[in-house]
Amino acid sequence: MGLTLAEYHRLTPLPRPGGVLYVKPGARGYRDPVYELLQRTVSPFGKRALDLNPGVGWGSLPLEGRMEVERLETSKAAFRCLERSGLRARLAPPWEAEEGGFELVVLALPAGRGSAYVEASLLAAAHALRPGGRVYLAGDKNKGFERYFKGARDLLGYGEVVAREGPYRVALLEKEKDPPPLPPLWRSFQAQILGQAYTFHHLPGVFSAGRVDKASLLLLEALSQEVPSLEGRRVLDLGAGYGALTLPLARLGGEVVGVEDDLVSVLSLRKSLEANGLSAQALHSDVDEALTREDRFDIIVTNPPFHVGGAVILDVAQAFVEAAAARLKPGGGFFLVANPFLKYEALLEKRFGNFKTLLVREYKVLFARREGG
Ligand code: SAH
Numbered sequence: 001m002g003l004t005l006a007e008y009h010r011l012t013p014l015p016r017p018g019g020v021l022y023v024k025p026g027a028r029g030y031r032d033p034v035y036e037l038l039q040r041t042v043s044p045f046g047k048r049a050l051d052l053n054p055g056v057g058w059g060s061l062p063l064e065g066r067m068e069v070e071r072l073e074t075s076k077a078a079f080r081c082l083e084r085s086g087l088r089a090r091l092a093p094p095w096e097a098e099e100g101g102f103e104l105v106v107l108a109l110p111a112g113r114g115s116a117y118v119e120a121s122l123l124a125a126a127h128a129l130r131p132g133g134r135v136y137l138a139g140d141k142n143k144g145f146e147r148y149f150k151g152a153r154d155l156l157g158y159g160e161v162v163a164r165e166g167p168y169r170v171a172l173l174e175k176e177k178d179p180p181p182l183p184p185l186w187r188s189f190q191a192q193i194l195g196q197a198y199t200f201h202h203l204p205g206v207f208s209a210g211r212v213d214k215a216s217l218l219l220l221e222a223l224s225q226e227v228p229s230l231e232g233r234r235v236l237d238l239g240a241g242y243g244a245l246t247l248p249l250a251r252l253g254g255e256v257v258g259v260e261d262d263l264v265s266v267l268s269l270r271k272s273l274e275a276n277g278l279s280a281q282a283l284h285s286d287v288d289e290a291l292t293r294e295d296r297f298d299i300i301v302t303n304p305p306f307h308v309g310g311a312v313i314l315d316v317a318q319a320f321v322e323a324a325a326a327r328l329k330p331g332g333g334f335f336l337v338a339n340p341f342l343k344y345e346a347l348l349e350k351r352f353g354n355f356k357t358l359l360v361r362e363y364k365v366l367f368a369r370r371e372g373g
Helices: 005-009 033-041 078-082 115-128 145-156 214-226 248-253 264-276 311-327 346-351
Strands: 012-016 019-023 049-051 070-074 104-107 129-140 157-165 166-177 187-193 196-202 233-238 257-261 281-284 296-304 328-338 355-360 364-369
Touching: 012 033, 019 078, 033 104, 033 129, 033 157, 033 166, 070 078, 104 115, 115 129, 115 145, 129 145, 145 157, 145 166, 196 248, 196 264, 214 233, 214 248, 214 296, 214 355, 214 364, 233 248, 233 311, 248 257, 248 264, 257 264, 264 281, 296 311, 311 328, 311 346, 328 346, 346 364
Parallel strands: 049 070, 049 104, 104 129, 233 257, 233 296, 257 281, 296 328
Antiparallel strands: 012 019, 129 166, 157 166, 187 196, 328 364, 355 364
């Protein structure tokens, strides 16, 4: 707790064999027992390896220099670390892996992203492998490892668990058969928000797939009571997802910028905007990292990520508040919606010198104003 925005954005070098591995708050795959076990288990096989969920690159690191290692990463925070560490990586979802191009695939199960995303990742791994190729699959027994391992074995043919530690597992599988084709990944659904109809489009792995989160609706309800028109006002949506807040705010006349760390969400946001004939900027950005130094906003909104016990996520939520404090024009307002048990009040009081609670139902909507103006 207590990270400043500068500290949040700072990359920290850790020593690694043959170089340095950069890590930062908000970037996955570091100090994570699943990645630790993976890192102690992987060994080279063939010429080309593919890491489909590298995070900062820890899990497949022992392969570096012994095989050609390609990495597909969707998080901007993690990608910045990979680049700085000099590890070859591409910003792309797992299903964009080159077909049949690899002898080895490394996959830490992205269990937090839901089963549609995990299943698409497993299928992508099967397609990326040459016949006879191998997969290291790492996961947590308490987060569906057994079920996904079984699914992967059905897909590939052969597999066994090769490392165990507490609830953590690494399995080694071999591709003995051809996988079924990748199914269509895009989904869409309709929603009524503030009396208007929207069609949202999204890929697997986005927040609140299939229906708009109740907390997001509550934030919009509170905001529309507080601010009657957004005409000509600059609005920032921190963690925009597929656009549950960005689209309605753009329709209310705001010049909206959505920042979002996850590439799959950014692609979903862009498609949703286009499908609804709305325009807003959709930036692939770790918090406010992709904004210019001078960018300031009249209104900032967020439904921040949270997962009880997930330190990475709390760092991010806190960085959102810090970014809001830094990016509001004098007189500007910050709207945040959260679970009632999350204690944002003290942080708002500290950063803004004021806050009020606008609505409390299943969630609470908090509001803080930047002094001056
Ligand atoms: N505003 C959307 C999504 C809210 S969930 C809605 O109301 O439905 C929070 C979002 O924050 C997720 O889409 C998540 O991918 C994104 N996020 C997580 N870490 C982030 C970071 N470091 N920078 C920007 N966005 C981030």
